[in-house]
Amino acid sequence: MVEKILTVKNLTMRFGGLTAIDNFSWDLHENEILGIIGPNGAGKTTVFNVISGLYTPTSGDIRFKGTTINGYPPHKIAKMGIKRTFQQSRLFDNISVLDNVLIGMATISENIFINTLFRRDLLQKELASNINEAMQLMQHFSQVLVENPYRRAGDLVPGERRKLEICRALASNPDILLLDEPAAGMDPNESSELMDDIMRVKSLRKGIGIVLIEHDMVVVQKTADYIVVLSYGKEIARGTFNEVSSNSTVQEAYLGSELENA
Amino acid sequence: MNPIKMNDSTTNRTLNRIITPILLIVVVASVYLVVVYENVITTIAGLLLGVGVFFGYSRYPKLKESVNDGIKKDKVYLIITGLILAFIIPLTTRTQPYIIHILIIAEISIILALGLNFQVGSTGIPNLGYAAFYGVGAYASALLSTKFGMSFWVSLLAAGFIAAFFGWLVGLPTLRTRSYHMALVSIAFGLVTYIMLNNLVFTGGPNGIKNIPAPEIFGWSLFSTIRLFGNSFPVQINFYYFVLLFLVLMLAIAFFVYNSKIGLFWNAVREDEIAAKCSGINTAKLKLLSFAMGAFLAGIAGSLYAHYIGYISPENFNFNTSLQVLGMVIMGGLDNIVGVSIGAFILSVAPEKFRSLADFRMLATGLIILLMLMFRSSGIIRQQIREYKKSHFRTELANKDEGNG
Numbered sequence: 001m002v003e004k005i006l007t008v009k010n011l012t013m014r015f016g017g018l019t020a021i022d023n024f025s026w027d028l029h030e031n032e033i034l035g036i037i038g039p040n041g042a043g044k045t046t047v048f049n050v051i052s053g054l055y056t057p058t059s060g061d062i063r064f065k066g067t068t069i070n071g072y073p074p075h076k077i078a079k080m081g082i083k084r085t086f087q088q089s090r091l092f093d094n095i096s097v098l099d100n101v102l103i104g105m106a107t108i109s110e111n112i113f114i115n116t117l118f119r120r121d122l123l124q125k126e127l128a129s130n131i132n133e134a135m136q137l138m139q140h141f142s143q144v145l146v147e148n149p150y151r152r153a154g155d156l157v158p159g160e161r162r163k164l165e166i167c168r169a170l171a172s173n174p175d176i177l178l179l180d181e182p183a184a185g186m187d188p189n190e191s192s193e194l195m196d197d198i199m200r201v202k203s204l205r206k207g208i209g210i211v212l213i214e215h216d217m218v219v220v221q222k223t224a225d226y227i228v229v230l231s232y233g234k235e236i237a238r239g240t241f242n243e244v245s246s247n248s249t250v251q252e253a254y255l256g257s258e259l260e261n262a
Numbered sequence: 263m264n265p266i267k268m269n270d271s272t273t274n275r276t277l278n279r280i281i282t283p284i285l286l287i288v289v290v291a292s293v294y295l296v297v298v299y300e301n302v303i304t305t306i307a308g309l310l311l312g313v314g315v316f317f318g319y320s321r322y323p324k325l326k327e328s329v330n331d332g333i334k335k336d337k338v339y340l341i342i343t344g345l346i347l348a349f350i351i352p353l354t355t356r357t358q359p360y361i362i363h364i365l366i367i368a369e370i371s372i373i374l375a376l377g378l379n380f381q382v383g384s385t386g387i388p389n390l391g392y393a394a395f396y397g398v399g400a401y402a403s404a405l406l407s408t409k410f411g412m413s414f415w416v417s418l419l420a421a422g423f424i425a426a427f428f429g430w431l432v433g434l435p436t437l438r439t440r441s442y443h444m445a446l447v448s449i450a451f452g453l454v455t456y457i458m459l460n461n462l463v464f465t466g467g468p469n470g471i472k473n474i475p476a477p478e479i480f481g482w483s484l485f486s487t488i489r490l491f492g493n494s495f496p497v498q499i500n501f502y503y504f505v506l507l508f509l510v511l512m513l514a515i516a517f518f519v520y521n522s523k524i525g526l527f528w529n530a531v532r533e534d535e536i537a538a539k540c541s542g543i544n545t546a547k548l549k550l551l552s553f554a555m556g557a558f559l560a561g562i563a564g565s566l567y568a569h570y571i572g573y574i575s576p577e578n579f580n581f582n583t584s585l586q587v588l589g590m591v592i593m594g595g596l597d598n599i600v601g602v603s604i605g606a607f608i609l610s611v612a613p614e615k616f617r618s619l620a621d622f623r624m625l626a627t628g629l630i631i632l633l634m635l636m637f638r639s640s641g642i643i644r645q646q647i648r649e650y651k652k653s654h655f656r657t658e659l660a661n662k663d664e665g666n667g
Contacts, residue, residue, distance in 0.1 A: 018288075041364075048540040052540050054539075054540070073539075074536075074540050075539050075540075075541075075542050075543055075544045075545065076544075078539070078540050078541055078542035083540070083541070083542075086537065090534045090536065091534070091537070092529060092530050092538075093534075094529070094533055095529050095530075095647065096647045096648060096655055099526060099529070099647075103526055103527065103530050103538075103541055103543070104541055104542075106526060106527070107522045107542035107543055108542065109523060120518075123522065124654075125652075127650065127654060128651075128654040131650055131655060132655070133572075135655065149442065150647050152647065167540075168541065172541075172542060192444055193517040246557075
């Protein structure tokens with residue numbers, strides 16, 4: 001039996017009078033890629049912000065491996081093993097490519113502060129192994145990153161930025177990866193490369209669960225195992241890609257109801 | 263073999279190893295000319311020499327590459343040379359206590375600037391009230407040793423920790439405020455501290471604290487004159503070496519922290535706080551740490567200052583001082599320890615050297631900052647990309663295709 005790693009139950013998020021997410025429930029299993037789709041403003045990114053702890057949900061329950069995590073601070077949730085990327089990729093621009101990945105790794109390091117001053121040998125040993133691991137990780141995704149570990153992250157082209165962001169998230173070996181519109185602004189070539197990357201993540205980290213928010217339907221179709229459709233904060237359909245894409249409510253939400261008259 | 267391209271393949275190594283020391287000698291000579299001689303011609307000559315080297319360095323990429331390469335390769339020798347120079351220079355000026363006094367103030371300024379760099383440079387938190395920590399350290403140390411009869415060493419440590427506590431306290435509002443608002447909060451803290459020092463009875467009000475005892479090392483006061491081989495050295499020289507010891511210690515701490523996980527996390531907080539949080543960094547804790555550590559250095563600097571001068575008053579720790587230290591950090595180069603030290607040295611020595619200009623001396627200092635920001639806004643030495651030892655990469659990618667175990 002495949003284990004559930006994330007359970008979202010009756011999640012509701014209100015901002016003042018606006019209900020951004022309304023009674024939203026789903027599960028994420030090991031080794032699964034879950035796609036969340038929906039028109040602009042449907043509340044998809046809000047779901048991620050709630051799960052990663054940036055917002056505290058108005059009501060509902062988020063359970064990660066049996067522990068309720070709503071209300072936890074973002075860094076704690078990230079440390080527990082839920083990592084995310086952002087719609088507008090947020091890298092640490094003025095430091096190097098390698099350092100970006102090393103930061104991801106260092107967050108789970110056991111070395112305490114006092115070692116900084118007194119146990120340089122331990123620190124150097126850890127650093128060496130982290131650097132190796134980081135280079136290997138980047139090797140799986142992009143030759144450009146491996147060849148330029150000392151390039152400023154801010155000088156990378158958008159495609160590479162996205163890859164680096166995924167590397168940074170994967171560096172700490174998370175159980176869940178939340179990808180927020182990774183294909184935004186990509187041409188067909190780049191997005192097909194991205195699909196390969198997503199499948200690679202799945203094969204690299206055994207058992208990882210991925211939640212994917214995406215507008216590019218090709219990407220969703222090729223990668224997601226299961227899809228939930230969100231419109232104005234409410235779930236309107238769920239199922240495999242073929243099931244949802246033939247659903248009339250979904251077509252209406254995306255294309256407007258005039259379609260029926262045409 | 264190693265896919266990492268280091269830039270040593272193209273340039274001539276022997277040449278690099280010669281050029282760097284030569285340039286460093288020229289730089290040290292120019293500094294020496296400016297600092298040591300009370301003479302307009304030597305000052306100008308020294309300045310021209312220094313600026314010339316600097317322009318040559320930044321204008322010719324080849325030269326720059328050679329020097330950088332040389333610095334990287336011979337780091338240990340350069341540090342030793344630097345220490346020897348720092349040791350010898352005051353001996354050559356032992357007949358001019360005033361020069362040594364300037365150098366001591368420069369040393370204390372460098373410690374101060376290193377502390378502020380933790381916040382402004384590494385973590386990216388504006389702090390315009392830094393002099394308050396300096397003041398808290400100086401007053402804590404002075405009060406403990408004059409009113410409670412504590413020894414210098416106890417007072418010094420206490421000053422560091424009391425200042426660190428204040429740093430932590432001021433850090434708390436930064437968890438909720440950002441950029442301009444944070445700058446305002448820090449200014450307010452600086453002003454409040456200044457006014458408190460000025461009005462409280464036990465701090466001596468505007469008169470400050472007098473007769474702060476000199477530090478003693480195993481019962482030997484730093485205010486006693488050393489006689490060696492028939493030469494007598496001014497007391498300032500004792501302090502020079504004493505403060506130098508602390509400076510080297512603080513520089514070592516700053517480098518260690520910069521190269522550690524903490525330095526890296528601070529940078530992450532500076533670059534993007536939300537991304538840092540979602541990467542698993544406790545940003546609140548790290549910001550507080552940056553405040554506490556910066557304030558600790560300021561507290562140590564304050565204590566050293568108090569025990570060296572022997573007299574402190576609130577005027578030493580006003581808003582101007584905060585701005586001066588901030589100027590040192592920004593002019594030197596944010597988040598670059600060597601740069602910040604150079605900036606602090608220049609901005610603490612310059613006003614003294616311009617004394618002959620009387621009322622215009624602050625104008626001259628302002629002019630230096632203005633020119634600096636116009637022609638090199640990222641500071642004397644800009645923020646660098648961390649580079650790791652080549653040996654750390656060695657075993658990497660041996661198992662390219664099955665690295666997922």
